[in-house]
Amino acid sequence: MVNRPLDISRLPTADGLALSVETRHAAGDPVLLFAHGFGQTRGAWAGSAQALAEIGCRCVSFDSRGHGESDRLANGDYHMDQFATDLALVARSQPRLPILVGASMGGLLGLVVAGEMRPSPFRALVLVDITPRWETAGVERILAFMQAHPDGFADYAHAAEAIAAYLPQRRERKTEDQLRPLLREGADGRLRWHWDPALLAGVVSESERYQPRLMAAAAKVDVPVLLLSGGRSDVVSRDTVNEFLQLVPHARHVELPAATHMLAGDANDAFTREIAAFVGELDRHDAPTGAVAN
Template identity: 35%
Template sequence: MLFLHGGGQSRSAWRAAARALGDEGYYSISLDLRGHGDSDWAADGNYAFDRHVADLDTIIAGLGQPAILVGASLGGHIALIAAANLPHRVRALALADVTPWIDETEADTLRAAMRRVAEGFDTVAEAAAAVDRLRGVASNGDPERLRAHMREENGRLYWRWDPRFIQDEFVRHGGEGGLFAAAAARLRVPALLMHAEFSTVVSEAQVLRFQEVVPDLHCERIAGVGHMVSGDDNDAYLPALRRFLSSQESPAPSRSFQSRP
């Protein structure tokens, strides 16, 4: 199983899920996408979807067998394209709060906010307040938990991701250009959609449309959560993911770890 985090997150977002499913018999790997966490920033600044999919192709080829892909937000779109373009590499797909269609007005609001937070913070508390505004749901957690997701430079705190990945040329054309919808139409592997109750980017209409394109799509609504942002974990999706996996074939011998491209 390969876990792909959302834009602005890191491999730690899926840490608990990867470990839990590793304990249950799955060979689980949580990745840092290029330009995120401990992965290198792209020297040429290119974060196009085909680059991310090429990363996955290389990783799965190295594993020597098809993988189950679990992707959140940006990671979900990458996983969707990979599942459609590399059917020999993927045996199942699970998407966390992402569909092939995007309300670009809402998405642009989120992207603009991410560009603002990329400018850095004076304190962890300031970063925590920005996260709450992005999520639309108060976390009520200790702000210090975010420090591990940040780097310090010239006395300011910054998220551990390359701000260039959020440029419109990389994140906007998938929905408007039909890239994600075209991938969904070619999808031939078992698939699960987990949509957040308070999502600002996934609507009920989009869920229904996804089910029309992929009639066998499993769908679950995840109560009490909003769309994931920097510093979040994705633990809320684990129960639904477990139920989906239980309907699939038996897991491989147990092992779990975190890695990066």
């Protein structure tokens, strides 16, 4: 196993915030840019990013605004276009066109950026258990969990218990070290999630009316696309996947049968293998005639 160096930096946005960006194996090629889901942090990608850096990729992950160690908006006025602009900014800060790996919200933002911005700042897209139209019941379950503990938790054990109830398919509970990046201690000593509560009022309220725009953007995506879905997901379904494949006929779909919507966490090894295979196919396709792909 190769121990790849990790660098954490701050990337300023046009509206005065700073995004926390983590890079593994800065000299690697190709570039993989990981965009997390709503309410997550860049830490959601740690296992996959480390494994893919070890096989030679430059792996970049970041906390979206209002999440993790990135700045929050003082007025709490969050909108989806801000997140899309931030994603394009991180992509264009890379030395080469990145392959986007986007989960849930991160994948939807990738569709908007890839479909609407020309030239596209991505070499290819990997969408992780998300389609332009989703199953409302699954999203409502996620939001119910996010809204369930407005007063936070008394301690890390209480938070671990809540996560275990939400993710019963996980065999191991989160440790205190794993929970520290996900929680902040308030002045009252209570532990609360790392994300800005104002996000629930802004971005979530826009999501349903974004669907026509997402459908239109998907139809314009002209880079290679891999859709990875969980066989036990309640956010995407056979119907939403088939609809997406009609919109993007050049996309390839792979289902991981044992995984839920939390694909990277439920089946990290299989998830990482699929990304590595996709990257290998891209490299072979782009190799000059007569060249031997590594």
